[in-house]
Amino acid sequence: MPITSLPALALAQKLHAGELKITEVLDAYYAAMDALDGQFNCYVLRTCEHAYARAALIQPRLDAGEIRSPLAGVPVAVKDLICTEGIETTCASNMLRGFKPPYSATAAERLWAADMILLGKTNMDEFAMGSTTETSAFGATKNPRNPAHVPGGSSGGSAAALAAALAPVALGSDTGGSIRQPASYCGVTGLKPTYGAVSRYGLIAYASSLDQIGPMGRNAADCAALFEILKGADPRDSTCVAHPNTPATPVGQLRVGLPAEYFGEGLHPAVAAAVLAAKDALVAQGATVVELHLPMAEYAIPTYYVVACAEACSNLSRYDGIKYGHSAAQAESLRDTYILSRSEGFGMEVKRRIMLGNFVLSSGYFDAYYKKALQAKSLIQRDFRCAFEGCDVILGPVAPTTAPRLGESLSDPLKMYLSDIYTVMVNLAGLPALALPCGADSAGLPVGLQLIGRPFEEATLFAAAAALENLN
Amino acid sequence: MTIDRDLVLYLEALARVRLTDAERAACEGDLQSIISYFDQLNALNTQGVEPMSHALPLVNILREDVVAPSIATEALLANAPREKDGCFLVQRTVE
Numbered sequence: 001m002p003i004t005s006l007p008a009l010a011l012a013q014k015l016h017a018g019e020l021k022i023t024e025v026l027d028a029y030y031a032a033m034d035a036l037d038g039q040f041n042c043y044v045l046r047t048c049e050h051a052y053a054r055a056a057l058i059q060p061r062l063d064a065g066e067i068r069s070p071l072a073g074v075p076v077a078v079k080d081l082i083c084t085e086g087i088e089t090t091c092a093s094n095m096l097r098g099f100k101p102p103y104s105a106t107a108a109e110r111l112w113a114a115d116m117i118l119l120g121k122t123n124m125d126e127f128a129m130g131s132t133t134e135t136s137a138f139g140a141t142k143n144p145r146n147p148a149h150v151p152g153g154s155s156g157g158s159a160a161a162l163a164a165a166l167a168p169v170a171l172g173s174d175t176g177g178s179i180r181q182p183a184s185y186c187g188v189t190g191l192k193p194t195y196g197a198v199s200r201y202g203l204i205a206y207a208s209s210l211d212q213i214g215p216m217g218r219n220a221a222d223c224a225a226l227f228e229i230l231k232g233a234d235p236r237d238s239t240c241v242a243h244p245n246t247p248a249t250p251v252g253q254l255r256v257g258l259p260a261e262y263f264g265e266g267l268h269p270a271v272a273a274a275v276l277a278a279k280d281a282l283v284a285q286g287a288t289v290v291e292l293h294l295p296m297a298e299y300a301i302p303t304y305y306v307v308a309c310a311e312a313c314s315n316l317s318r319y320d321g322i323k324y325g326h327s328a329a330q331a332e333s334l335r336d337t338y339i340l341s342r343s344e345g346f347g348m349e350v351k352r353r354i355m356l357g358n359f360v361l362s363s364g365y366f367d368a369y370y371k372k373a374l375q376a377k378s379l380i381q382r383d384f385r386c387a388f389e390g391c392d393v394i395l396g397p398v399a400p401t402t403a404p405r406l407g408e409s410l411s412d413p414l415k416m417y418l419s420d421i422y423t424v425m426v427n428l429a430g431l432p433a434l435a436l437p438c439g440a441d442s443a444g445l446p447v448g449l450q451l452i453g454r455p456f457e458e459a460t461l462f463a464a465a466a467a468l469e470n471l472n
Numbered sequence: 473m474t475i476d477r478d479l480v481l482y483l484e485a486l487a488r489v490r491l492t493d494a495e496r497a498a499c500e501g502d503l504q505s506i507i508s509y510f511d512q513l514n515a516l517n518t519q520g521v522e523p524m525s526h527a528l529p530l531v532n533i534l535r536e537d538v539v540a541p542s543i544a545t546e547a548l549l550a551n552a553p554r555e556k557d558g559c560f561l562v563q564r565t566v567e
Contacts, residue, residue, distance in 0.1 A: 099551055100550070100551065102543050102544075102547040102548055102550065102551070103543055194528075195526075195527045195528055196528055209525060209526055209527065210527075235535040238534075239526070298512075299512065299513060299516055301509070302509055302510045302511075302512050302513050303513065305506070305510065306510055306513070313487065317488075321553060322552070322553065322554075322560050322562055323551070323552060323560060324551035324552060324553075325551075325553075327553030327554070331563070332563070333563055334562055334563045334564075334565050337562070337563060338488045339488050339489065339490050340490075342487075342488050342489045343489045343490045343491075346489065348495065348499075351487065351489050351491070351495075351499075352499065352502060352503070354487045354489065355480075355483040355484065355486075355487045355489070355499070355503065356503065356506065356507075357487075358483050358486035358487050359479075359483055359503070359507065360510070362482075362483075362486065368513075368514070369510060369513070371523050372513045372514075372516070372518060373513060374523030374524055374525060375516075375518035375521040375522070375523050375524075376513060376516055376518065377523075377524045377527075378521050378522055378523065378524040379516075379518070379521060381524065381527065413502050413506065414502070414505045414506050414509055417506070417509075427527075428527065429527055430526075430527020430528045431527075455528060
């Protein structure tokens with residue numbers, strides 16, 4: 001098997017057994033990027049020099065048997081909104097072109113502490129605002145399963161890098177589906193952890209009450225191993241807590257909830273069929289099925305976009321052309337510095353969401369939109385609380401269709417927002433959810449399912465995912 | 473809710489951005505369809521429902537008050553578009 005086809009844990013085993021050297025692995029991945037990434041555009045930056053320098057430090061310790069971390073020596077791709085000290089971090093925006101953070105995100109530091117090696121930074125929708133990786137200032141990423149289609153977004157570069165065998169594991173971030181939806185479109189696996197499970201320190205903020213960093217990989221075991229490294233309390237993020245490590249409910253005892261609202265109008269029949277086949281596979285292993293309702297589903301998208309845009313307009317007010325980031329050369333006053341720097345630095349989707357956020361927070365509209373959305377958020381959480389009284393996991397599709405063609409979504413932002421129907425509720429309720437491949441449509445494009453769990457019950461999601469993978 | 477050019481201009485001012493005429497015209501239509509979609513929330517009965525800002529009932533976790541290194545001024549200023557004498561340089565704000 002070629003080095004780049006090995007899953008991360010298998011690769012680690014070979015590295016730890018001395019059958020492979022880290023430099024051989026890096027050589028294989030960078031050669032693969034030379035051959036393929038011109039076509040797919042998964043990476044915005046390759047960190048070769050950094051990677052080989054790290055390999056030189058880690059290899060002797062690996063050889064001496066000093067390292068025990070299960071993914072030590074394994075390279076990892078990191079979405080370009082996670083700060084890496086001294087290494088350009090752009091959020092795929094002209095606003096941050098050339099920005100070299102003076103510190104690393106906690107999630108990144110945990111990768112380094114586990115002796116993992118940065119391969120490069122991956123493409124994304126600008127500031128994570130988009131569902132297709134087409135709003136990137138560095139050009140769209142193409143779906144390796146079919147380059148005429150989008151890879152999904154916003155973590156499209158990470159998902160596509162995994163699908164194209166240009167990385168063994170990757171970090172993404174998920175505010176409204178940005179790990180799960182590209183994982184689904186590209187046929188890979190990704191976890192959106194429970195809110196508060198992984199530190200957001202150094203994650204460039206979009207909507208702080210919804211954002212979570214999570215692992216992406218080619219199978220559930222790789223994601224679980226990476227999640228072990230990432231999770232845990234961080235004194236630099238007051239919303240991040242120690243993980244209670246709730247043990248997994250075995251598949252034989254699992255009560256699988258099927259929400260009627262996730263299988264209704266708008267769901268492509270090929271997607272429905274693949275997800276329901278996975279349900280049957282769980283039942284064959286002893287799981288029981290519980291039909292249930294999430295009546296708030298019809299309000300999920302307006303609730304999400306009101307909350308996310310409100311937080312985005314506040315978070316992105318920091319880009320002022322003064323402290324870092326793009327600064328307009330010809331500005332003559334302080335006010336002009338703000339307006340020109342932001343107008344030149346941000347792309348249209350980012351401007352649109354900042355303006356929407358200003359609208360829902362502005363005097364006269366606050367109660368009708370923002371306060372209403374926060375109340376709806378409460379009701380969405382109540383829906384899930386009721387649902388989880390009768391089941392242990394909720395099973396559904398990740399997205400209504402397989403990956404759309406490039407360009408189809410850009411002309412109509414509302415249409416793009418509507419494709420987030422099954423993912424955004426999870427972020428609003430702060431729950432963990434795992435996306436994994438479960439088949440393909442008639443054109444061969446991957447279909448993904450998601451398993452949604454109770455807070456901090458990621459172990460149950462990984463166990464159920466492993467049970468489904470064993471069938472393939 | 474009807475979105476007109478004046479509202480778009482007002483939102484540009486709040487957002488500290490300036491659109492071109494073509495962008496503004498397109499934005500008016502896009503905001504109209506998106507905000508009309510948001511208006512679905514009007515149909516939801518939220519009487520007596522507490523607004524929720526955070527998903528989990530978290531309490532602040534306070535760290536020990538101990539001295540720890542902070543990032544050096546030079547490192548923080550390295551990304552500044554303009555700096556002078558260890559400070560960010562901005563245009564004159566008071567005449």
